[in-house]
Every structure is written in structure tokens, then in C-alpha cells.
Amino acid sequence: MVNTEIPKHCTTSPSSFSGTPLLTINREATIDLDSTNTFEGPEKLLEVWFSASPLSLPEASAPSGLKVVPSEVWKEMLDLVNCKVLSIVESEEVDAYLLSESSMFVFPHKLILKTCGTTTLLSGLPKILEIAALAAKFPHALGDAVHGKATAAIPYRVFYSRKNFLFPDRQRGPHRSWRDEVKSLDRLFLGGSAYMIGKMNGEHWYLYLTEPNTMLTPPATPDREQPVKVLDLPDSRLRAKAQAMDLDDRQDETLEILMTDLELENAKQFYLEHASAVAEGQYFQQAHKARKDARTHLGSINDMDEGEDIEQYRANGVVEKICDDSVDVFSNTSDGYSASASDDELTYPQELTTEGHALGTVVSDSSGLSGVYPTSRYPDARVDAYLFTPCGFSANGVIPSPDEEGSTHYFTVHVTPEPHCSYASFETNVPASQTGRETADVIQQVVGIFKPGRFSVTLFEAKDVADEDISNAKKKAGKLEAIKGYRRVDRIVHDLEGYDLVFKYYERFDWEGEAPRLGEVGF
Numbered sequence: 001m002v003n004t005e006i007p008k009h010c011t012t013s014p015s016s017f018s019g020t021p022l023l024t025i026n027r028e029a030t031i032d033l034d035s036t037n038t039f040e041g042p043e044k045l046l047e048v049w050f051s052a053s054p055l056s057l058p059e060a061s062a063p064s065g066l067k068v069v070p071s072e073v074w075k076e077m078l079d080l081v082n083c084k085v086l087s088i089v090e091s092e093e094v095d096a097y098l099l100s101e102s103s104m105f106v107f108p109h110k111l112i113l114k115t116c117g118t119t120t121l122l123s124g125l126p127k128i129l130e131i132a133a134l135a136a137k138f139p140h141a142l143g144d145a146v147h148g149k150a151t152a153a154i155p156y157r158v159f160y161s162r163k164n165f166l167f168p169d170r171q172r173g174p175h176r177s178w179r180d181e182v183k184s185l186d187r188l189f190l191g192g193s194a195y196m197i198g199k200m201n202g203e204h205w206y207l208y209l210t211e212p213n214t215m216l217t218p219p220a221t222p223d224r225e226q227p228v229k230v231l232d233l234p235d236s237r238l239r240a241k242a243q244a245m246d247l248d249d250r251q252d253e254t255l256e257i258l259m260t261d262l263e264l265e266n267a268k269q270f271y272l273e274h275a276s277a278v279a280e281g282q283y284f285q286q287a288h289k290a291r292k293d294a295r296t297h298l299g300s301i302n303d304m305d306e307g308e309d310i311e312q313y314r315a316n317g318v319v320e321k322i323c324d325d326s327v328d329v330f331s332n333t334s335d336g337y338s339a340s341a342s343d344d345e346l347t348y349p350q351e352l353t354t355e356g357h358a359l360g361t362v363v364s365d366s367s368g369l370s371g372v373y374p375t376s377r378y379p380d381a382r383v384d385a386y387l388f389t390p391c392g393f394s395a396n397g398v399i400p401s402p403d404e405e406g407s408t409h410y411f412t413v414h415v416t417p418e419p420h421c422s423y424a425s426f427e428t429n430v431p432a433s434q435t436g437r438e439t440a441d442v443i444q445q446v447v448g449i450f451k452p453g454r455f456s457v458t459l460f461e462a463k464d465v466a467d468e469d470i471s472n473a474k475k476k477a478g479k480l481e482a483i484k485g486y487r488r489v490d491r492i493v494h495d496l497e498g499y500d501l502v503f504k505y506y507e508r509f510d511w512e513g514e515a516p517r518l519g520e521v522g523f
Contacts, residue, residue, distance in 0.1 A: 039392070040170060041416035041423025042163040042258065043102050044121040046113045048128055049157040050138045052212070054093070054108040061137045065108030067095060069135045074104070077131060081124040083115055087357065089384045089398050093408035096396040098384050103396050103412040109156075114427070116414060120173035122160070122184050129153050129188075141216055152216060158189060160208040163258050163456065166421060178206050190215040197492055197503045203456055205258075211497050252462040255439060257426040257446050261453030261513050267417035269367050271391040272355055279352040279362045360385030364395055368449050369413055372442065373399050373430060391417050399430050409434075415450075424450045440480050447483060453511035455486075459502040480504055 051057050054065065062068040074097070075085055083101040097104040101119050105112040111128060115121045132153035133140030143151035160181070165171060174184035182194045189210050198204030268274045351358035364370045364385040373381055378399050385395035393415040401407040411428035426446045432439045443457060457480060481488055483506055490505040 039416045039418070039421055040117050040165060040167050041260075041414070041421060041425070042165055043114045043116040043414065043425060044119065044162045044175065045160070045256075045427075046121055046125065047110060047157075047159040048125070048132075048155050049110040049159075050132055050136075050153060051109040051156050057109060058139055060139060062135075065138075066106050066111055066132060066136050067108050069106070069131055071095075071097075073131055073135055074106070077124045077127040078104070080127055081113070081115055081121050082119050083117075086386055086394075087384055089382055089396060091382075091398050091400065091408055093400070093406060094398060094410060096384065096398050096410060096412075098386055098394055098396050102394065102414050105396075105410050105412075112410075114412065114414075116416075118170055118172050118175075120175060122174045122181060125185075125188065126150055126152065129155070152188075154216060155189075155210070155214045157212055157214055158185070158192070158208075158210045160185060161458075162206055164204050164206070166260075166423070181206075182208060186217065188217055190217045195494070197458075197494065197501070198456070198490060198505060202490070203454065203505045205456060205458060205503060207501075209496065252429070252460075253431055254427065254429045254458075254460040255442065256458045257443055257455055258458075259424045259426075259447070259450050259452035259455040260422060261511065262415075262417060262422040262424060263451035263453075264419060266449065266451045267415075267419070267422055269363060270387070270393045270415045270417040272359065272387055272389055275359045275363050275366075275387055276353050278366050279359060280348065282362070283348065283352060355387055355389040357384070357386055359387040360393065360395065363387055363393055368445075369395060370397075372426075372445055373397060373411065373428075373435070377435070378402055393417075397428075399428075401434055403434065422452075424452065440483065443480065444483055447486070451485075452508070453513045454505070454507045457502070457504045457506070461500050461502075462498060463500050485509060 050061075050066070057063075057065050071085065071088060078085065078099065083099045086098045086100060088098070089096040093107065095106045097106070099115065101117045102114045103112075104114070111132075113121060113124070113128075127150075129140075129152035130143075130150045132138045132155075133151045136153070138153040140151055140153040143149050168177065174180050178194075178196070182192075185192055185194075185208050191214075192208055192210045195207045196204055197207060269278075349358070352362070361383070364383050369385075370383050375381055379402065380400040382398045383395055384397075385393070387393050393413070395413045397411040397413075399409045399411065401409070409428065409430040411426065411430060413424070413426050415424040416422060417424075428442075432442075435442070439459065447455060459480070480502065481491075486506040486508050488504055488506050490503070492503040494501040494503070
């Protein structure tokens with residue numbers, strides 16, 4: 001039997017992952033996806049936290065927090081954002097949604113939504129607050145039909161960020177300018193802070209964030225139907241919970257690598273035609289090897305003594321049925337591999353010639369993306385990938401910690417390879433302390449896959465409550481200086497409420513491209 005599956009660490013077959021994250025594919029949403037035209041790769045990124053950690057959910061909320069919300073409810077919200085769900089990887093700690101335009105991750109205590117193109121991400125934010133209130137039962141303010149206000153959960157903290165757009169004139173809704181986006185957020189939240197980080201006449205990054213214990217705008221009347229409850233726990237349990245929450249907070253870090261002007265040869269691997277050719281070569285090589293192995297085992301079977309146990313061969317999947325008068329069904333094969341008539345007898349899988357998850361996993365493996373967090377270190381890691389027509393790639397990775405039970409992180413990758421608008425992004429919240437590697441090593445590995453002409457790095461890292469010294473952030477920034485093949489052009493370190501932020505911009509030594517496409521002008 002020829003094995004046509006992708007290696008199990010990035011397979012699309014749920015059956016091969018018994019007891020690990022489960023994949024659900026939305027076949028209907030994958031019809032007629034096409035990325036032929038000029039595309040806005042840089043994403044809008046929204047994080048809405050409803051508690052500081054999954055261990056500190058309000059008592060009135062659902063025990064599993066946001067994860068109690070059915071996928072159909074999230075799909076209604078995503079309709080407002082103008083994107084569709086392609087597939088879902090479900091796990092105990094996080095549900096990873098692969099979207100037609102990027103990704104969404106649902107944890108018990110927070111939601112992360114990242115969308116590209118001309119999606120209207122902020123148009124979905126009021127609906128997110130309403131879902132968190134009505135479906136997940138988070139503390140909320142009652143709606144006001146007279147003034148057109150929906151019921152809204154009160155978030156713990158909100159973050160919104162994006163790189164400068166390449167084609168801002170094509171954006172819709174509240175995303176036509178940073179000024180409009182800030183106004184949209186300020187209508188919802190009190191005391192938010194907006195930043196532009198980087199050179200105004202060069203590559204830059206926008207950030208909006210609220211302080212802990214965010215207040216809605218205007219200050220809303222709490223839901224009187226929800227009484228205030230006091231959690232009565234023994235001191236020992238309170239200390240244990242506080243320690244766990246503190247550990248969770250201190251491990252909160254997010255790394256983003258935003259790459260433009262991808263090297264042409266490296267970008268080809270994210271085209272359907274190229275990926276299909278790679279898959280075809282792998283398929284027939286595997287088929288030929290399987291035939292040779294089977295013929296070898298059949299020869300061994302024919303030489304067996306009467307009564308010798310052959311179950312070992314069945315267990316290995318080499319033969320499904322063996323008769324006394326066996327016929328060598330592989331007699332047409334030759335010892336040397338060639339794409340000959342023997343290959344013509346094979347049925348080449350249709351899914352390896354068209355866009356979808358099968359070719360997505362081929363690209364994830366062949367490009368090296370599935371090796372950023374390898375199964376040798378993360379045995380339960382799961383990668384869900386999709387390749388578009390005629391090009392373009394998206395992937396979500398769910399990374400359960402091998403060391404800490406109940407700790408699961410993610411990474412997400414999105415690629416627009418067309419030369420006139422080439423862009424790739426990599427984002428992860430896997431703590432550097434867990435990988436045993438420096439953050440610079442992860443950046444080097446990712447950048448090596450795409451070889452961009454230039455790229456920006458943002459590193460958000462929670463700081464110890466007792467440590468308000470920004471020197472730690474500066475030390476971290478110093479370790480990101482040396483990226484082989486690139487020169488660091490810009491470096492900014494920000495001391496934010498509860499977080500250190502490092503922003504860096506790099507250009508490849510041999511890159512001879514034009515100045516950055518600014519796109520937006522003014523605030």
C-alpha cells in the first residue's frame with residue numbers, strides 16, 4: 001500500500017492524531033479561493049483579553065471561557081470581517097481557525113484575530129464583545145437598543161496592531177487610515193493609547209492598547225442580573241492560583257516577523273505549480289520505494305518455513321492477504337526508478353494537483369516551516385496548512401508544551417509571493433525559555449526560508465511586576481542585533497504598561513530594491 005500522507009507532524013488526517021488536536025475542514029469555504037490579483041499582505045492583528053490568564057476566569061463565566069462558543073457563532077462574526085473559516089484545529093487549551101484571510105485563535109481567556117487583504121477586522125470587534133457576554137457569560141454591560149448599543153463584555157485588555165499598508169487606498173470601513181482605526185477603538189474603550197513605532201518616512205508599525213481592567217466607552221451600567229460573587233478559597237489554594245497566574249503572565253510573549261520583497265527563487269515554493277511538482281516527485285519516489293520494500297518482504301515470505309508467523313508482515317502493512325499460491329503483483333517493476341509505465345498504473349491523488357490542505361502540508365514540510373518547532377522537541381505539535389490558487393500560503397501551528405501540562409501555544413504563517421506585492425509574516429507566542437533557543441535563532445531560521453529584502457521584528461514580552469527597569473528589554477534587543485546576511489537599520493525599545501516592546505527593522509546586505517513603499521501619509 002503506497003503511503004500518500006504528509007509526515008505526521010503536519011498531516012491533514014485527523015485519524016492519525018488520536019488523542020491530539022483534531023482538524024475540521026470546511027470544504028465549502030475552500031471553493032473558488034483565488035489570489036491572482038494584487039493583494040495586501042500586511043495583516044491587522046487584534047487581541048482581546050477577558051482575563052489575565054485562563055486560571056483567572058471570572059466565576060460567572062463559562063468554565064471553559066471563550067472555548068464554549070460554537071464555531072458557527074464565530075463564523076457569523078467573521079462574516080462581518082469578510083473572511084471565511086477553512087479549517088479548525090481543536091485542542092483542550094486553544095482552537096486554531098485557519099481563515100481565507102489569515103487566522104484566529106480562541107483561548108479560554110482571550111481571542112486573537114489576524115486578517116489580511118481588505119478585511120474589515122474592527123467591524124467584528126463589537127460582535128466579539130457581545131459573544132463573550134452572551135455565549136461565554138463574561139461580566140458585561142447591558143445593551144441599549146435606543147442608542148444602538150449592543151450588550152458588550154468588559155475586556156481585561158485590548159491590543160490592536162499592524163504594519164504600514166502597501167495599498168491603503170484599497171482598504172474599507174474603519175481601516176482607511178490609522179486615524180480612523182484609532183477613532184473606532186476609542187468609541188469602544190476609555191483610556192486607550194495609540195503609537196506609531198518606526199520611521200514616519202520608512203518602515204513603521206502601529207499599535208493601540210488599553211491598560212489592564214479596560215473600561216468601555218462611555219462608562220456602562222453593569223448587568224444587574226449578574227450579582228457580585230466572592231470566591232472563598234483556602235489560603236494555600238489562593239497562593240497556588242496566584243503563582244500559576246504569575247507564571248502564565250511572565251511567559252506571555254509574542255514574536256512577529258514581517259517580511260517584504262521576498263527572494264524570487266524562495267517565493268516560488270509558495271506557488272501551486274511548483275508545490276504540485278514537488279509533491280509528484282515525492283509521491284512516485286515513495287511509491288517506488290514501497291514497491292521495492294514489498295517485493296523484498298514477499299521474497300522473504302516465499303522463503304519462510306511452513307507454519308512460520310507472518311503476522312509481522314501484516315502489522316507492517318506490507319501485505320493485506322497472502323495465499324498459498326501467491327502472485328507477485330509487483331512483477332512489472334524494475335530495480336531502477338523511472339517515471340515509466342509502472343508509474344502510469346498508479347492513481348495520482350487529485351488533491352496533490354489542486355489548491356488545498358494537501359499541498360499546503362507539502363509546502364509546510366518542504367519549505368522547512370514545519371521544522372521551526374520540530375516534533376523531536378514537540379511530539380504533539382500540529383500544523384494545519386493551505387496552499388491557494390495560483391499562489392499564496394497560510395498555516396497555523398498548535399504547539400502543546402512537552403514540559404508543562406495544560407500549556408499550549410501557537411504559531412501562524414501567511415505568504416503572498418507575487419513579486420509586485422510579496423510579503424510573508426510569522427507570528428508565535430511559544431516562549432523562548434521553552435524552546436531552549438535564543439529568539440534570534442528563531443528569526444534566523446524563519447528569515448532563511450523566505451530571504452526577504454527587508455523585514456521588521458516586533459517582540460512583545462511581559463515583564464516581571466517587580467521589575468520596572470527597561471534594561472532587560474534593552475538586553476533582549478541587543479541579542480537581536482546579529483541576523484546573518486542583514487544589517488539592522490532601526491531599533492526602538494518601548495516601556496509599556498506591563499510589557500516591554502522591541503521593534504527592529506533590517507535590510508539584506510545585497511538587496512538593491514527601492515525605498516519602502518510608504519502607502520499611508522500622515523496620521
